[in-house]
Amino acid sequence: MIRQAVILMLALLSAGCGTAGGRDVPKADGPPRRIVSMNPCVDAVLMEIADPSQIAGVSHYSHDPRATSIPLERALRYPAISGSAEDVIGAAPDLVIAGPHVSIQTIAALKRLSIPLMQVTVPESVAENQAQISEIAARIGRRSAGDALNARIDKAMADSRWNATPIDALIWQGSGLVPGKGTLADELMTHTGFRNMSGPMRLKRWDILPLEGLLDHPPAVLLAGRADMGAGSGDGNRMLTHPALAKARKHIRIEQYPSNLLHCGGPVIIRSVERLAAVRRAWRASR
Secondary structure, three states, X not given: OHHHHHHHHHHHHHOOOOEEOOEEOOOOOOOOOOEEEOOHHHHHHHHHHOOHHHEEEEEHHHHOOOOOOOOHHHHOOOOEEOOOHHHHHHOOOOEEEEOOOOOHHHHHHHHHOOOOEEEOOOOOOHHHHHHHHXXXXXXXXXHHHHHHHHXXXXXXXXXXXXXXXXXXXXXXXXXXXXXXXXXXXXXXXXXXXXXXXXXXXXXXXXXXXXXHHHHHOOOOEEEEEOOOXXXXXXXXXXXXXXXXXXXXXXXXXXEEOOOHHHHOOOOHXXXXXXXXXXXXXXXXXXX
């Protein structure tokens, strides 16, 4: 099916026809008018900086309530695009923004068809996230909106900063997933007044910590959440309701930290630091 769609598209283009999938293909001059995002974190950025009329499709992850980093009702306003070239071509985009996990075959097909393509990496710091926001905003003709989003991130970071003694803490998803040093989550924890215990525990950048290991080295604050992406509601998430963890509440403050705060940066940084600052205030108020 993908091969047939590519051949058809090439035939249309070589014949000078300006349609694809029954829709008019926008001209290349000026800002893009039909943007397709193949990355859920780019979806989150576009929701904040793009004109709604510019968005022709979002990543299928954003239609999944377990995975989306944007309000589901907003995501459902736009078609969900899978990772196939056929699906992308059917949306008649004049710009595709793709992350590093899109298949080589899909990227190659888009390039063969000369569909404008912006490939982005996974930013691992606040600075990298803000630089990526500026790059996307410039590419879609929305520089001022990008500047406004970055200003909101700056304000959220300034409002949540904590320079006093940090609190020993750990982000621990229901499957045991822990973000370590060098991750965006680690930077946000440190910024908001927490000491990420993954370092002293010698965990890897992203690691799995069993319940037993957690109880052997209990943090003062446990930022727990369901591991929805890929874990579903299986055995991994049952650790959150384990009797041993319930007993540990006597000396561990367990706070909710939704897994969708770990999936992306961009505008999600604002929600993340607001949540972390709220947990810090609650912990200190309880002392």
